[in-house]
Amino acid sequence: MTFVSHRHPAGAGATAPVQTFDPQAVRAQFPIFREPRARPLVYLDSAATSQKPDAVLEAMGRYYSTFNANIHRGIYQIAEEATAAYEDSRRRVARFIHAGSPREVIFTRNSTEALNLVAHSWGRSRLEAGDAIVLTVMEHHSNLVPWQLLASERGIELRFIPVTEGGELDLAALPRLLADGRAKLVSVVHISNVLGTVNPIPEIARQAHAAGAVMVVDASQSVPHCPVDVQALGADFVAFTGHKMLGPTGIGALWGRRSLLEEMPPFLGGGEMIREVKLTGSKWNDLPWKFEAGTMPIAEAVGLGAAVDYLESLGMEAIFTHDRELVAYAMERLREVPDLEILGPPADRRGGVVAFTLDDIHPHDVATVLDADGIALRAGHHCAMPLHERFGIPATARASFYCYTLPEEIDALVKGLHRARQVFAR
Amino acid sequence: MSGFDDIYRENILDHYRNPRNHGTLESPDITYEDANPLCGDLIRMDFKLKDGTIEQVRFSGHGCAISQASASMLCERVEGMALEEAKKIGRDDVLEMLGIELGPVRLKCALLALKTLKAGVYGIQQWPGEEEESTR
Structure with missing residues (x-):
């Protein structure tokens, strides 16, 4: 898989603002993404911990x-x-x-x-x-x-x-x-x-x-x-x-x-x-x-x-805009996956985090299927058990984004989720 | 490197979709329930004992495919088994039944059923395989 930017992360098309923020260029400054591996690392767990740039x-x-x-x-x-x-x-x-x-x-x-x-x-x-x-x-x-x-x-x-x-x-x-x-x-x-x-x-x-x-x-x-x-x-x-x-x-x-x-x-x-x-x-x-x-x-x-x-040097406004464009794009694309339910408010009132459930498939199983494609997705209660209890679910899968996240990685997530549904179809 | 096809082998998916010994018993001799707080897997086992053997066992609960398949396989295996024999079942037997290799996090999913079985029937509180894990 190569990450060629062919789609604007906003997903909204025409109204997307012109930006100088380039996640591909950012990504190049993180050694973990330069590391040769069988499949490119699709890291969607920045809310747990972020990757580290060369400068640090x-x-x-x-x-x-x-x-x-x-x-x-x-x-x-x-x-x-x-x-x-x-x-x-x-x-x-x-x-x-x-x-x-x-x-x-x-x-x-x-x-x-x-x-x-x-x-x-x-x-x-x-x-x-x-x-x-x-x-x-x-x-x-x-x-x-x-x-x-x-x-x-x-x-x-x-x-x-x-x-x-x-x-x-x-x-x-x-x-x-x-x-x-x-x-x-x-x-x-x-x-x-x-x-x-x-x-x-x-x-x-x-x-x-x-x-x-x-x-x-x-x-x-x-x-x-x-x-x-x-x-x-x-x-x-x-x-x-x-x-x-x-x-x-x-x-x-x-x-x-x-x-x-x-x-x-x-x-x-x-x-x-x-x-x-x-x-x-x-x-x-x-x-x-x-x-x-x-x-x-x-x-x-x-x-x-x-x-x-x-x-x-990247600019916090630019980072937040990037996060929010990604989360808007992710929420739009995740709607294509049947039986997927997103927790939380609409994209315009949230940061770059999206937690969801997929039918009655346990989030650990979802994450394991995606892991086989090199996609790092978090599954569990994310150290917020009372919140999960509030929604009556033991766990969720969670994708979270940062300055180095690409819209193509969200495409890979959606593809993986479709496959997880096939694997666990009863 | 193992892909999901390896982890979710057909027999695991089969036990997950069609769990054996699933349900509860009317008046069990022993009931024990345990959970994996990391992921919310929960397994309850009901046992009927007779003449030193596990006459009947049923499990219920919810969780990931590995935890539920592991419970199904384990119950299928120990029903009718002498208690002394069931006591010898260990972590490696469970992994052999599942036929997969797992990292430390998913290992806890796989071993929850064994932990429930042992704690329920024998009052053994130690996590099965705890010693092996600590030296990994």
């Missing part, structure tokens, strides 16, 4: 082979270089999300750790029995389980914004959830990793703040795919992860409002997060290092900085 891998390699040293302590040259590179990545990430200051960007292992940081540090110091936390039914387990742990420890009530049949938040329920003033924190996913739904965070944040609650956003699927301005979102905390935005695993970030971060106790204790240590007590370091205990993943932070540069 080279930046990490350069760190290890030319200035590998621990940061913030060594006074020799390569340690200074490593510290500068690490802090430079923080500045780039801060600029990328429009943070007020790099001090508001705390490096973590991933979104999960960032959300746990908020639950432990802000949650345990501010919440008490009788308080409530408002979440949604479409949360990834990473924005659900940390709050469950906190809730059971403190006697806190969890409340949930329901999800409509169409896969969107039922915001009519929100005023009621906030009405008694007990809700102290609202935490919502920006773009659903299953439904693709883009949630109206500014409106939710406005209501949360009016009720005296802080607003947390799980931006794992949005920071990688669309322009995100944490100020415009109106959030107090925003969590995201590097490996879904062309960066390496093991690095993510929490953005928090400085006034809140300043007042919060540390999350993990250890080296680097302290200013002064005595045997029976310590004084904490300044932001953001107060929250970065122990040696951090330096090469990964450097890689994330390179990923941000790369994304900015």
Whole structure:
């Protein structure tokens, strides 16, 4: 199979905008797609993790082979270089999300750790029995389980914004959830990793703040795919992860409002997060290092900085437009497959994710048939079991797109789905 | 490299489409249910025992073709079998019945029926083949 661009991804034909964004050229900069293999890799699982461009891998390699040293302590040259590179990545990430200051960007292992940081540090110091936390039914387990742990420890009530049949938040329920003033924190996913739904965070944040609650956003699927301005979102905390935005695993970030971060106790204790240590007590370091205990993943932070540069060179608007054109095309083509049901809202209200069921064929079987053609499709509950329960299904198959995804790959998906139906016809 | 034709061999598809020993028993001596949380596969097995043998076994549930075919094959094989003999069935026997090779994720689908059988009848809680898996 060769990928010759013969069809515009919008699928709509005449009204498709003229674009300079060229996914073929992007693809050429990703070694995994250059790797010779029996069948070309059709990677449709970017919502799980993205592929990595040369620029990221080279930046990490350069760190290890030319200035590998621990940061913030060594006074020799390569340690200074490593510290500068690490802090430079923080500045780039801060600029990328429009943070007020790099001090508001705390490096973590991933979104999960960032959300746990908020639950432990802000949650345990501010919440008490009788308080409530408002979440949604479409949360990834990473924005659900940390709050469950906190809730059971403190006697806190969890409340949930329901999800409509169409896969969107039922915001009519929100005023009621906030009405008694007990809700102290609202935490919502920006773009659903299953439904693709883009949630109206500014409106939710406005209501949360009016009720005296802080607003947390799980931006794992949005920071990688669309322009995100944490100020415009109106959030107090925003969590995201590097490996879904062309960066390496093991690095993510929490953005928090400085006034809140300043007042919060540390999350993990250890080296680097302290200013002064005595045997029976310590004084904490300044932001953001107060929250970065122990040696951090330096090469990964450097890689994330390179990923941000790369994304900015493509343009986040262009990436999001590409995602949305692909998802519109995919939803149009998937309609050709009999007995296929798509979850979630129409294409114009979602990001580059489409989850579906195919007759009563288990999604694992669908994914296995497609795997034989070199198509990487996700099958399962995508770490959102309550959402699947909401729709009364144990699992879905999911295709997700990114800057390197081609419309021809969606054609291959549709072809594979037709064959899966034939294989499992009873 | 195995394609889907290899994974979904005709006998697997046959058991998936026409499962043997499918259903439930009126008043089973033992009922056990287990699930694979990764993919939502669920298998329930009902057993009737007599004189140290599995007189009757029925399975129900839902899941992927491999999990359901594996349950069908396993039930067909152990019905009428002495408990002591059934106890010896292991991971390799199941894979041999299926006639395929599987990666670690799909292996859990294939072995769910065996896990249900062993846990139900013998109270063995360890995942069959757990030791082999850990050294893979």
